[in-house]
Amino acid sequence: MKKRFVTIVLVLLFLGALVAGTLIGVDYSLFRPGAPESDEVVFEIRPGQGLRQVSRNLEAADLVPTGLVLEVYGRYRGYAGRLQAGSYRVSRAMPPAEILAKIVSGDAVVEELTVTIPEGWSLDDIERYFEELGLFSRERFQEAAVMRDIYEDFSFLADLERDTILDGYLFPDTYRIYPDSTPESIVRRMLDNFRRRVIDGLAEELAADERSLHEILTLASIIQAESANDEEMPLVAGVFWKRLLEWIPLESDATVNYVLGTNKRQPTFADTEVDDPYNTYENYGLPPGPIGNPGLPAIRAALAPAEHPYYFFLHPEEGGIVLSRTFQEHLANKARYLD
Numbered sequence: 149m150k151k152r153f154v155t156i157v158l159v160l161l162f163l164g165a166l167v168a169g170t171l172i173g174v175d176y177s178l179f180r181p182g183a184p185e186s187d188e189v190v191f192e193i194r195p196g197q198g199l200r201q202v203s204r205n206l207e208a209a210d211l212v213p214t215g216l217v218l219e220v221y222g223r224y225r226g227y228a229g230r231l232q233a234g235s236y237r238v239s240r241a242m243p244p245a246e247i248l249a250k251i252v253s254g255d256a257v258v259e260e261l262t263v264t265i266p267e268g269w270s271l272d273d274i275e276r277y278f279e280e281l282g283l284f285s286r287e288r289f290q291e292a293a294v295m296r297d298i299y300e301d302f303s304f305l306a307d308l309e310r311d312t313i314l315d316g317y318l319f320p321d322t323y324r325i326y327p328d329s330t331p332e333s334i335v336r337r338m339l340d341n342f343r344r345r346v347i348d349g350l351a352e353e354l355a356a357d358e359r360s361l362h363e364i365l366t367l368a369s370i371i372q373a374e375s376a377n378d379e380e381m382p383l384v385a386g387v388f389w390k391r392l393l394e395w396i397p398l399e400s401d402a403t404v405n406y407v408l409g410t411n412k413r414q415p416t417f418a419d420t421e422v423d424d425p426y427n428t429y430e431n432y433g434l435p436p437g438p439i440g441n442p443g444l445p446a447i448r449a450a451l452a453p454a455e456h457p458y459y460f461f462l463h464p465e466e467g468g469i470v471l472s473r474t475f476q477e478h479l480a481n482k483a484r485y486l487d
Contacts, residue, residue: 200219227248260326318339320441375446383456385454397431403426
């Protein structure tokens with residue numbers, strides 16, 4: 149009996165020591181700095197990386213002793229869905245739990261960043277891009293990129309109603325994002341660039357055109373989306389301009405894709421019947437506004453379309469644009485190049 153008692157005591161002592169050792173190990177793995185004299189480094193978290201990947205990357209960078217313990221701790225604290233992409237200044241002098249808390253707080257180093265907005269991108273594309281870069285949420289940039297009082301000093305926006313999406317006016321270009329940038333400041337820079345490149349740069353052409361700036365940009369945005377390259381833009385513009393003049397629906401696939409949020413090469417018949425003012429299969433004339441932000445070649449094409457006898461066009465998977473004079477000719481070309 150005495151021997152059994154001693155055995156039980158020894159087992160309990162062993163388990164107690166094991167638990168105590170484990171607790172001490174966890175304490176060192178989470179709440180004690182690894183090297184008090186360590187220099188700071190920049191640790192990057194990319195969009196889409198989860199708690200497991202971040203924990204393993206911290207261990208691989210020798211910033212935490214055990215990624216597994218940090219991951220378990222993070223899940224216990226509810227951090228799994230709260231990690232924020234960005235670059236963070238951390239060091240081994242910081243306890244691992246503190247490093248993880250910094251990442252969750254979003255206390256990132258916002259260094260100067262160069263971003264490129266391609267020609268034709270819509271506000272939806274731009275806000276998604278900025279969110280993927282970890283700059284702003286989609287909702288935050290969307291809130292900034294509509295007509296507001298803070299943009300009233302841009303005279304070319306005078307005819308826009310409040311809360312109108314600024315698609316068409318957010319000039320596509322390469323921009324440098326500074327640490328103190330806000331969504332509003334970036335929108336203002338894009339509008340200022342539009343003023344210099346379009347309003348000032350194409351002043352004579354705009355003054356000679358009877359259409360409003362909004363109409364020109366709306367047509368230019370469709371030309372941008374429907375053209376394979378800059379050289380064919382005047383040809384595409386000529387087709388759409390003839391259809392507008394003769395009150396023929398534009399029947400632009402790009403407008404249907406814009407309505408549906410798709411990117412189909414050939415929308416289905418059901419797609420073209422969607423009830424929306426931007427659907428140019430169902431509505432005559434131009435849609436209410438631009439479907440993206442056109443570049444200078446598309447805007448120039450809208451101002452100076454090519455003169456030709458064509459009313460239809462299509463793009464084979466290989467090769468350039470194919471133009472047609474009649475609907476029958478267009479159907480024959482579709483059967484030849486697309487079906």
